[in-house]
Amino acid sequence: MSAPVRLVLLSHSAAAAAGVAELAAQVAGGAQRVRAVGGTADGGLGTSADALEEACRAALDEGADVAVLVDLGSAVLTAKAWLAELEDEELARVRLVDAPFLEGAVAAAVTASTGAALAEVVAQAEVARGLRKL
Amino acid sequence: MSAPVRLVLLSHSAAAAAGVAELAAQVAGGAQRVRAVGGTADGGLGTSADALEEACRAALDEGADVAVLVDLGSAVLTAKAWLAELEDEELARVRLVDAPFLEGAVAAAVTASTGAALAEVVAQAEVARGLRKL
Amino acid sequence: MSAVAREALDAAAAREWLRGFAAAVAERSGELTDLDRPVGDSDHGVNLRRGTEAVLAALDADGAGGAGGADGTPGQVLGAAGRTLVSTVGGASGPLFGTALRRAGKALGEVPAADAAQVAAALRAALEGVVRLGEARVGDATMVDALDPAVAAFERAAQEGAPLPRAARAAAGAAAEGAASTVPLVARKGRASYLGPRSRGHLDPGARSVELLLTALADALGADALDARAGEGA
């Protein structure tokens, strides 16, 4: 059996992260699977590497694998800079997802809720890139 | 000169709409260009056609054109059902955008901030579909 | 439920239809939400109930005067209810059911009392509106799987000269079968489609609601009274 997958949603906006987490948790049938990380420590718009680390660490420590979704380019940099510090064993358990923030989070949450493994969760979220709505 | 363009962001989550609006307003250099519409009238997750109508109507009444971004499939239905009731003159001034919610909103906001016309704002937002982050 | 079989859908019957639908949704709200759990976001009953309660409130507020009043046409009654559903439901079912009722209302036009053929045309318009909006086809595991055969059954009955209530009962039966047919299907529209093949094995909640809607129509038209009479006659 593969490890359960937790989502970490990293946005420059605390509200955007929390709102998307709320949507993802609804389709995933449970908030425990999704962690929102948004805004700077002083409440402004930005990303906090410390908050990212804390959210990912909590999931890893529970034995879960982690899919990280990011909003804008600089969140990618924050996430990649943090990933660069991980040891190989943990690095294999965290994946940065190349997907639209909200759509990818919802797709990942649905997939994770079925007990799918990290690679499958990431793949489904990345399918959301390019999906048409109309 | 083309009409100014306002964005209306329709999400099932009030927080998601507000957070994305906050990000879009930051890059667009002004909150007056972006309206967040999220959640049901009773504060739950869902979309309110009335709130959508109100936000779009306010923009149209100011003489602005409107680009509507939506989060999930049922928001598309809400928006399309509302659009179906518009008269042709107004219908030409409102466009439903086929783009990822956050990424499309940011691209649309940047484009709108340059004074671009509705068609160009929509086109730039739709480019965000399929863009890679990594 | 009408104690007498009606020969036409007038404004009073339309109001009774909507009230009956609202009552059924209120009663089955939990079941509808449960159906939405495995394949959706567990809100279908809550959504529809919010909408139908708003419809009830508007009917009550209008009294006998406004569009919903005794003076209105059935088309006005349905159109107003459709707008209320679009405004208030909050989920996909709002614009879909709302569009259905609005289109039906529009198709009825100004007629004060619609006969079976006119109701058939209105239901066909409702289906077309739902399909145009949601782009689902039969087999996609949505409400269309209930509404499409229901409309076809109503048309068939009307063409064969069945009385209006019986056509409605046939439609309700076909809707129930159509809803049941969604169980083995893979959803291709709506939230359930996010699940891909894992959506198989569940009855689509919106299809069940369509069954409730058409059952309410048959009830409002007095299909049972007709059946009872038929039973007596036999």
Add this chain to the structure above:
Amino acid sequence: MSAVAREALDAAAAREWLRGFAAAVAERSGELTDLDRPVGDSDHGVNLRRGTEAVLAALDADGAGGAGGADGTPGQVLGAAGRTLVSTVGGASGPLFGTALRRAGKALGEVPAADAAQVAAALRAALEGVVRLGEARVGDATMVDALDPAVAAFERAAQEGAPLPRAARAAAGAAAEGAASTVPLVARKGRASYLGPRSRGHLDPGARSVELLLTALADALGADALDARAGEGA
């Protein structure tokens, strides 16, 4: 600013470098943010200031003992500051400057006092870290347009046997030119790239900060003292 020209970058010099950078950022914070207005989101000065203040606080807290203390190596001092920047800045410049300092620190390894060649290698590692993380090339209108020529100028000076402070001054000069070179460019990385061709005509804020960083290095190494002495000697 060091009153005497230094022959090596030791931990004390590294700390002075970081303090000088923090002071420059504090002084120019408004300008940096203004540069970020037309092409970005008007927060570059605020971002970097948040980060460099955290670096100062950590230096103060460490006193003479910890990684930032007199006993540490310059590599430790820079590595710790880099981690602080990644943690605290909140914008793209955080991971980028943070990675630059961490990579520089790592390249310095355990040396207690780095000579010009070792500092050159550290700066090259910093540049490589920034490029690997951000994937910008020269000409994309980012901080790389300042850092790349600065590292090249430093290496050239070091190879030609220039004293450490003079190599740093050459790097600072090249960074300034590199920053200015971004004005006519279309941004292809970072937020400014959202603007497409409309990003043309503006100096990249991150490139200006790199200029401040290298100027602070030259100052911390006492380049001015060296120049003054050279002036006296002439």
